[in-house]
Amino acid sequence: MRVDIISIFPDYFGPLELSLIGKARQTGRLDVAVHDLRTWTSDVHRTVDDTPYGGGPGMVMRPEPWGQALDAVGPGTLVVPSPVGKPFTQADAHELASLDRLIFACGRYEGIDQRVIDDAADRMPVREVSLGDYVLFGGEVAVIVIMEAIVRLLPGVLGNADSLTEESHAAGLLEAPVYTKPASWRSRDVPEILRSGDHGRIARWRRDQSLLRTASRRPDMMSVYPVDDLDKADRKTLTEGGFQITPPSVAK
Numbered sequence: 001m002r003v004d005i006i007s008i009f010p011d012y013f014g015p016l017e018l019s020l021i022g023k024a025r026q027t028g029r030l031d032v033a034v035h036d037l038r039t040w041t042s043d044v045h046r047t048v049d050d051t052p053y054g055g056g057p058g059m060v061m062r063p064e065p066w067g068q069a070l071d072a073v074g075p076g077t078l079v080v081p082s083p084v085g086k087p088f089t090q091a092d093a094h095e096l097a098s099l100d101r102l103i104f105a106c107g108r109y110e111g112i113d114q115r116v117i118d119d120a121a122d123r124m125p126v127r128e129v130s131l132g133d134y135v136l137f138g139g140e141v142a143v144i145v146i147m148e149a150i151v152r153l154l155p156g157v158l159g160n161a162d163s164l165t166e167e168s169h170a171a172g173l174l175e176a177p178v179y180t181k182p183a184s185w186r187s188r189d190v191p192e193i194l195r196s197g198d199h200g201r202i203a204r205w206r207r208d209q210s211l212l213r214t215a216s217r218r219p220d221m222m223s224v225y226p227v228d229d230l231d232k233a234d235r236k237t238l239t240e241g242g243f244q245i246t247p248p249s250v251a252k
């Protein structure tokens with residue numbers, strides 16, 4: 001996979017040389033190029049912003065440098081991190097991980113002139129994505145987050161591929177809590193069942209923990225979880241945990 005990142009702060013991307021992303025680059029699985037947007041300015045001050053039409057606070061990124069930058073590095077699937085984007089999900093990570101060419105455009109200030117995105121969309125797929133309902137200074141940190149989500153899905157990057165199927169969000173539920181040695185620490189014991197060796201009971205316990213965690217922490221995920229995927233034991237766990245199952249449907 002080839003990734004081009006365009007930003008006025010290329011130094012933000014040092015962390016992409018570390019850990020498993022750095023390793024994916026060293027082994028050639030991933031090719032990342034970071035570009036300074038100011039490369040494509042033509043005035044002595046290398047200006048990238050200007051005041052917004054219609055008035056209002058802050059500054060807007062000018063279209064000309066962005067147009068030239070995207071002409072130079074494109075085409076590819078353009079990802080624009082933005083607080084007004086669609087929420088970025090694990091499903092998006094999987095889709096982007098399947099592509100050969102990604103371009104990230106990091107906006108700053110109040111955002112990028114909308115015509116840049118509209119113009120790019122005539123030539124390439126464009127996705128405006130948000131990490132959540134809060135505002136960052138710019139897209140740089142968001143790109144690092146999105147890159148982590150994508151690169152760990154690339155074949156051969158994670159040592160143990162089972163980590164991907166077992167993890168939170170893979171099955172539409174949050175994962176159960178995890179423990180390692182020692183069995184007792186500060187008077188807190190690892191749940192006995194995890195040390196029992198009974199794989200059937202362990203699987204049921206984890207399933208119960210997943211259901212209860214998801215229902216309490218992420219009711220939004222439960223409301224879209226296919227009700228038909230809940231078996232009789234699942235229903236018992238949730239009901240006894242004080243959660244209502246709506247709409248009620250016939251148990252399997």
Ligand code: 6GU
Pocket residue numbers: 080081082083085129130131132133134135136137138139142
């Ligand atoms: Cl992806 N970018 C920016 N600038 N702010 C955000 C965001 C992204 N997601 C939430 N807030």
